[in-house]
Amino acid sequence: MFASVLIANRGEIACRIARSAARLGLRTIAVYSQADAGALHVRQCDEAHPIGPAPAAESYLVIDRLIEVARKSGAQCIHPGYGLLSENAEFAEACAAAGIVFIGPPPSAIRAMGLKDRAKALMEKAGVPVVPGYHGERQEPAFLKQKAYEIGYPLLIKAVAGGGGKGMRRVDKHAEFEAALEAAQREAVSSFGDARVLIEKYISAPRHIELQIFADGHGNAIHLNERDCSLQRRHQKVIEEAPAPGMSAELRAAMGEAAVKAALAVGYAGAGTVEFIADGSKGLRPDGYWFMEMNTRLQVEHPVTEAITGLDLVEWQFRVAAGERLPLTQDRVPLRGHAVEARIYAEDPARGFLPSTGTLLALQFPGGVRVDTGVEQGSAITPYYDPMIAKMIAHAPTREAALDGLASALERTIAAGPHTNLALLAALCRAEEFRAGQFDTSFIERNMATLGGGSADYAAAAFGAAELLARDMVRIKRSLGRAADVPASPWDATDGFQLSSARALRLPILVDGAPLQAEVKYGPGGAAVAVDGVAAALDATAIPAADAIHVLRQGRQTVVRRADPGSGDLDHASGDGQIRAPMHGKVLVLLVADGERVKKGQRLAIIEAMKMEHALTAPRDGRVAGIAVAAGMQVAESAKLMTIEAIDE
Ligand code: ADP
Numbered sequence: 001m002f003a004s005v006l007i008a009n010r011g012e013i014a015c016r017i018a019r020s021a022a023r024l025g026l027r028t029i030a031v032y033s034q035a036d037a038g039a040l041h042v043r044q045c046d047e048a049h050p051i052g053p054a055p056a057a058e059s060y061l062v063i064d065r066l067i068e069v070a071r072k073s074g075a076q077c078i079h080p081g082y083g084l085l086s087e088n089a090e091f092a093e094a095c096a097a098a099g100i101v102f103i104g105p106p107p108s109a110i111r112a113m114g115l116k117d118r119a120k121a122l123m124e125k126a127g128v129p130v131v132p133g134y135h136g137e138r139q140e141p142a143f144l145k146q147k148a149y150e151i152g153y154p155l156l157i158k159a160v161a162g163g164g165g166k167g168m169r170r171v172d173k174h175a176e177f178e179a180a181l182e183a184a185q186r187e188a189v190s191s192f193g194d195a196r197v198l199i200e201k202y203i204s205a206p207r208h209i210e211l212q213i214f215a216d217g218h219g220n221a222i223h224l225n226e227r228d229c230s231l232q233r234r235h236q237k238v239i240e241e242a243p244a245p246g247m248s249a250e251l252r253a254a255m256g257e258a259a260v261k262a263a264l265a266v267g268y269a270g271a272g273t274v275e276f277i278a279d280g281s282k283g284l285r286p287d288g289y290w291f292m293e294m295n296t297r298l299q300v301e302h303p304v305t306e307a308i309t310g311l312d313l314v315e316w317q318f319r320v321a322a323g324e325r326l327p328l329t330q331d332r333v334p335l336r337g338h339a340v341e342a343r344i345y346a347e348d349p350a351r352g353f354l355p356s357t358g359t360l361l362a363l364q365f366p367g368g369v370r371v372d373t374g375v376e377q378g379s380a381i382t383p384y385y386d387p388m389i390a391k392m393i394a395h396a397p398t399r400e401a402a403l404d405g406l407a408s409a410l411e412r413t414i415a416a417g418p419h420t421n422l423a424l425l426a427a428l429c430r431a432e433e434f435r436a437g438q439f440d441t442s443f444i445e446r447n448m449a450t451l452g453g454g455s456a457d458y459a460a461a462a463f464g465a466a467e468l469l470a471r472d473m474v475r476i477k478r479s480l481g482r483a484a485d486v487p488a489s490p491w492d493a494t495d496g497f498q499l500s501s502a503r504a505l506r507l508p509i510l511v512d513g514a515p516l517q518a519e520v521k522y523g524p525g526g527a528a529v530a531v532d533g534v535a536a537a538l539d540a541t542a543i544p545a546a547d548a549i550h551v552l553r554q555g556r557q558t559v560v561r562r563a564d565p566g567s568g569d570l571d572h573a574s575g576d577g578q579i580r581a582p583m584h585g586k587v588l589v590l591l592v593a594d595g596e597r598v599k600k601g602q603r604l605a606i607i608e609a610m611k612m613e614h615a616l617t618a619p620r621d622g623r624v625a626g627i628a629v630a631a632g633m634q635v636a637e638s639a640k641l642m643t644i645e646a647i648d649e
Contacts, residue, residue, distance in 0.1 A: 001024060001025070001319070001322050002026055002077045002101070002318065002321075002322055003025075003026060004027035004029060004073070004075050004076050004077075005017075005021050005026045005027075005028060005029065005075060005076070005077050005078070005079055005318075006029040006031065006069065006073065006075035006077070006078045006079070006100075007021075007028065007029065007030055007045065007078075007079050007081065008031060008060070008078050008079065008080045008084065008085055008091075009041075009060070009079070009080060009081030009083070009084055009086075010032065010036055010039065010041055010060060010084075010374065010385065011039075011041065011375070011386070011388065012372045012373050012374035012375075012388065012390060013081040013082055013083075013298075013372075013374070014030060014041035014044075014045075014081060014374060015040055015041045015044050015372070016314065016372050017079050017081060017314055018041065018044045018045050019044075020314035020315050020318070021079070021314070021318070022046075023315075024315060024318060026318070027046050027047075028044075028045040028046045028047075029045060029046065029047050029048070029049070029069070029070070029075050030042050030044075030045035030047070030048035030049070031048070031049050031050075031059075031060070031066060031069055032048055032049070032050060032051065032059075033050075033051060033052055033053060033054050033055075033056070033059035033060060033384075034050070034052070034053050034059075035054035035380075035382050035384055035385075036054075038379075039374065039375075039379070040373070040374050040375060040376055040379070041374055049069045049073065051065045051066065051069060052065060054382065054384045055384055056384065056385065060084050061084060061085060063085065063088075063090065063091050063094050064094075066085070066091075067094050067095065067098050070098065070100050071098060071100075076100065076101060077101035077102070077103055077318075077321060077322075078095050078101070078103065079103040079314075079317070079318075080102070080103065080104060080297065081297075081298065082297050082298055082299060082300055083386070086104065086296075086298075087114060087295070087296050089107040089110040089111045089114065090107075092104060092106070092107040092110060101321050102321075103270070103317050103318065103321045104296065105266075105268050105269050105270050105272065105296050106268075106269060108267060109267055109269070109296060110296045113266060113295075113296050114161070114296075115160045115161055116135070116158055116159075116160045116162060116198055116293055117135035117136070117198045118160075119293055119294060120135045120291070121135060122265060122266065123262055123265070125265075126261055127261065128262050128265075128291045129258070129289065131200045131201055131277060131290040131291075131292065132151065132201045133151055133155070133198060133199050133200035134147040134148075134151065134199045135198040135199075135200075139195070139196055139197070141178060141181055144157075144177075144197070144199060145177050145178065145181075148171065148177050149174060151200075151201055153171060153173060153174065153202075154170060154171065154172045154202040155170070155171055155199055155200060155202050156168060156169070156171070156200045156202050157169045157171060157197050158184070158197060158198050159184060159185075159187070159188035159191070159192060159194065159195075159196070159197055160194065160196045160197060160198050161188065161192035162188065162191075163192075164236060165232075165234055165235030165236045166187050166191045166192075167185075167187040167188035167191055167192065167197070168235055169181075169183055169184040170202060181197065184197055185197060186588070203290070204281055205279065205280045205281040206230070206277050206279065206280060206440055207228065207230040207244075207279075207280035207284070207439075207440055207441065208228070208229045208230045208232065208237070208275065208276075208277060208278075208292075208441055209226050209227070209229075209230075209244050209247075209255065209275075209276050209277075209278050209284070209289065210226060210227050210273050210274060210275040210299075211223045211225070211226050211255055211256055211258075211259035211274045211276070212224040212225065212226075212227065212271070212272075212273055212299075212302070212305045212313075213259050213262075213268070213271075213272050213273065213274060214272075214313075214316060214320070214326060215263050215264070215269050215272070215326075216269060216320045216324070216325050216326045217269050217320065217323060218325050220325060221260045221263050221264055221268065222260065222326060222328065222329065222330045223256035223259050223260055223330070223333075224305050224311065224313075224333055225256075225305065225308060225309065226242065226243060226247060226255060226256075227241065227242045228240065228242070228243075228245060229301060230440055230441050230443065231434070231439065231441075231444060232441050232444065233349075233353050233444045234353060235441075237300070237343065238425070238428070238444065239340060239341065239342050239343070239425065239428055240301035240304055240341045241304055241338065241339060241340040241341070241399070241402075242305055242307070242308050242339050243308065243335060243338065244284070245399065245437040246283055246284050246437055247284055248284070250286070251285075251286055254286055255276060256330075258276075259276075262294055263294070266294075268296075269321075270296075270317055270320050270321065271297070271298050271302075271313055271316065271317050272294055272295065272296050272297070273295045275292040275293050276290060276291060277289065277292050278290075280439075280440045298313060298314070298317065300343070300391070301341050301391075303339070303370060303372060303391060303393045304339040304340065304341045304393060307339030307393060307395035308334070308335055308336055308339050309333060309336075310334055310336065311328075311334075337395055337396055337397045337398070337402070338395070338398055338399040338401075338402045339393060339394065339395040340393070340394050340399075340402045340403055340406050340429070342391070342392050342393075342410060342425040342428075342429070343388060343391055343421075343425075344389045344391070344392060344410075344415065344420060344421065344425065345387050345388055345389060345420065345421050346358075346387040346388075346389055346417075346418035346420055347387055347418075347419060347420070347421055348419035349419075349421050349423075349424045349448070349452055350452055351582065352614065353421070354582050354583060354614060355381075355383070355387040355583060355609060356381065356387065356418035356419035356420075356583070357380070357381050357382060357387070357418060357583060358380065358381060358417045359379070359380050359381075360375060360376070360377055360379050360380070360381065360389070360417045361416040361545055362377055362414050362415065362416040362417070362550075363375065363376055363414065363416075364377070364413070364414040364415075365392070365413055366409050366412040366413065368394075368405060368409060369392050369393060369394045369405060369406065370393040370394075370395070371390050371391070371392050371393075372390060372393070373389065374390075375389060375390070381417075383583065383584035383585065383609060387418075389415060389420065392406065392409055392410060392413070393406075394406035394409060399435075400435065403429045403430075406425075406429050407426045407430050410422050410426040410429065410555050411554045411555045413555065414541060414543070414552055415552070415557070416543035416545075416550035416552060417543075417545075419557065420555075420557060422555035422556070422557075423554060423555040423557075424444075424452065425555070426554065426555040427450075427451045428444070431443075431450075433447075456511050456512060456514065456516070457537075457553060457556055457558050458530075458531040458532045458534035459531075459535065459537035459540070459553070460540050460551040460556070460560075461509065461518070461531040461534075461551070461558055461560055462518060462529045462530050462534060462535060462536035462537070463529075463536040463537045463540040463542065463551050463553070464511075464542065464550075464551040464559075464560025465507055465509050465518035465529050465531065466520075466527065466529040467544070467549045467560075468507075468549055468560060468561070468562060469520065469527065471544065504519060504520065504521045504522075505519075505520040505521075505522075506519060507519075507520055508562070508563035509531075509560055509562060509563055510560070510562075510563045512559055513559075515563055516532070517531070518530070518531050519531070519533075537551075537553055539553060539554070540552065540553040541553070547561055547562075548560060548561040549561070576643075577620060577622060577643050577646065578640060578643050579604060579605075579616055579618075579619075579640070579641045579642050579643065579644065580638045580639060580640055580641060581607060581635040581637060581638060581639045582607070582614065582616070582638075583609050583614075583637045584609060584634075584635070584636055585608055585609030585614070585634070585635060586607065586608045586609070586632070586634050586635070587605055587606075587607055587629050587630065587631055587633045587634075587635060587641075588606045588607065588608045588631065589605065589606045590604075590605050590627065590630065590631050591604055591605055592604050592605070592624045592627075592642075593627070594624055594625060594626070594627050595623060595625070596623065596624045597621075597622070597623050597647070598622060598623070598624060598644060599618065600618055600620050600621050601617050601618060602617060602618045603615045603616070603617055604616050604617060604618055604624070604641075604642065605629075605641060607635070616641070618644050620644060620646065622644040622645050622646050622647055623644070623645045623647055624642055624643075624644060624645075625642065625643045625645045626640075626642055626643045627641070627642040628640055628641055628642060629642075
């Protein structure tokens with residue numbers, strides 16, 4: 001076994017690797033960018049070294065710098081985690097050249113699977129079923145369009161260098177092909193520096209089923225059962241589970257065999273995942289699954305496999321890389337109970353899952369579940385990296401019990417500051433159809449109306465308004481020089497209150513940016529606050545911020561602040577036609593010019609943030625005015641981009 005490891009990653013996966021490494025007695029060496037100087041992974045390792053500025057391209061992705069730190073610190077091996085350099089063959093080669101063991105497969109295996117088109121061709125040859133489509137060399141738009149026609153719609157355009165759902169577009173109609181191709185290529189270039197794409201038949205009611213495989217350097221390869229990762233948004237996994245609902249032992253064996261065949265075909269070693277797409281329209285069937293791609297690294301969702309097998313996959317990675325044989329044979333791989341993982345993201349499901357940045361004002365997880373995280377209360381979610389806050393994993397004897405446990409833990413999680421998807425995740429765990437095993441990869445999109453939480457949580461808003469009032473009372477008492485415990489009269493308040501009836505006040509508030517009024521009634525029992533007739537919640541938690549109260553209730557966050565009549569629009573979704581950047585990012589394209597007439601819903605500009613494209617659309621019919629940005633410019637969150645003026649005719 002090794003004596004030391006450099007972890008070439010950050011966030012939760014760096015912390016998770018450090019945990020196993022420390023247990024195995026390895027000295028752990030962290031690296032960090034300027035944005036991560038105070039990060040959890042830095043503190044959890046035995047030593048830490050700075051590697052450059054915040055953008056990953058200038059720090060976590062700089063191979064020479066990582067090798068230099070590894071050399072200086074005497075690291076015997078480098079664990080790349082997932083993402084970043086984990087599937088970079090040059091990095092694996094650079095490690096080897098420096099005499100440091102790369103925890104991963106040989107560079108040749110990374111290369112063989114690195115490009116989706118080549119991998120598909122290889123798998124076809126090895127006798128593994130692949131999705132029908134075009135994965136050849138030719139890339140002229142007219143040729144690809146002809147191929148698309150032959151394959152038939154709906155279909156998917158995928159970046160051959162793709163990953164994480166980027167550079168991927170579904171096309172339903174022949175007329176929409178060119179636009180989708182352009183968008184896919186643009187995203188492919190910005191994310192991977194490679195515009196090439198392939199085209200695939202879109203499988204209806206698709207389920208994403210993947211096999212965890214492991215191979216050692218002695219010719220042994222096994223699988224560690226499957227995971228179902230069908231619950232996705234923007235083609236990215238949100239909830240993963242093991243085993244897959246509806247999976248039979250026979251089909252598991254067959255898919256496992258195909259996965260092992262795929263790994264052996266490329267001379268694999270270490271942990272890997274073979275992803276299949278299955279036609280879920282008539283249940284999982286032996287003739288209804290196809291190879292999609294192989295990820296030549298540890299996956300984000302590996303903990304569900306660890307839960308049902310009782311194994312530590314990171315430990316296995318170290319052992320195999322150190323030359324040991326696989327500790328188990330196929331027939332001895334356990335499968336106990338059911339595990340479900342939810343990815344908790346700083347993002348806003350109500351606004352197209354836009355990543356959300358900012359300081360975590362509060363962060364607390366309940367017990368009874370596994371939580372893998374790389375942040376803590378006070379950490380900032382920055383625009384530089386993936387906005388994941390944590391992974392939460394529940395394990396129980398049955399799927400129902402695991403889903404119940406996860407839903408309840410998600411609802412009891414306290415995360416305030418940036419928007420989070422906690423409420424959506426809890427709603428997913430409780431969704432009847434999903435629980436009945438009736439779901440596919442578009443489940444979230446199809447059910448957003450019921451999952452998204454719908455209209456504002458008035459009970460939480462009222463609770464927040466009551467907290468704002470209480471805070472104001474304390475301030476007023478202080479400013480009047482009274483002792484804090486002397487009951488103050490609400491009539492002392494001089495700011496913003498309007499008298500509406502004898503013993504009621506109306507307090508203008510903003511609830512998630514939308515103007516509302518809180519009704520405050522004073523009776524013998526004190527103040528009672530309601531919003532739209534709904535009384536303040538009793539089961540909410542208040543997290544105070546400088547100018548707002550963040551109310552957490554059942555996994556959902558409602559931000560309540562005093563409406564300041566003078567300050568104009570506080571939210572870029574406000575009705576005055578101002579278009580603001582929803583987050584830090586780069587303006588990729590401007591689709592309109594000053595003075596141009598636009599229709600409500602028309603696309604105005606595309607902003608790229610966290611390597612994903614977000615289209616900004618016109619909130620109303622009108623005329624474009626005051627364009628304040630140009631393509632290529634970086635913009636800060638809520639920076640004004642342009643205005644859509646109303647046209648009076
Ligand atoms: P990436 O490498 O970018 O994650 P994948 O090829 O793994 O891309 O696909 C990601 C997701 O897109 C899959 O999990 C699945 O939901 C969907 N998908 C991929 N290929 C198809 C297809 N041919 N038909 C339907 N859905 C697909």
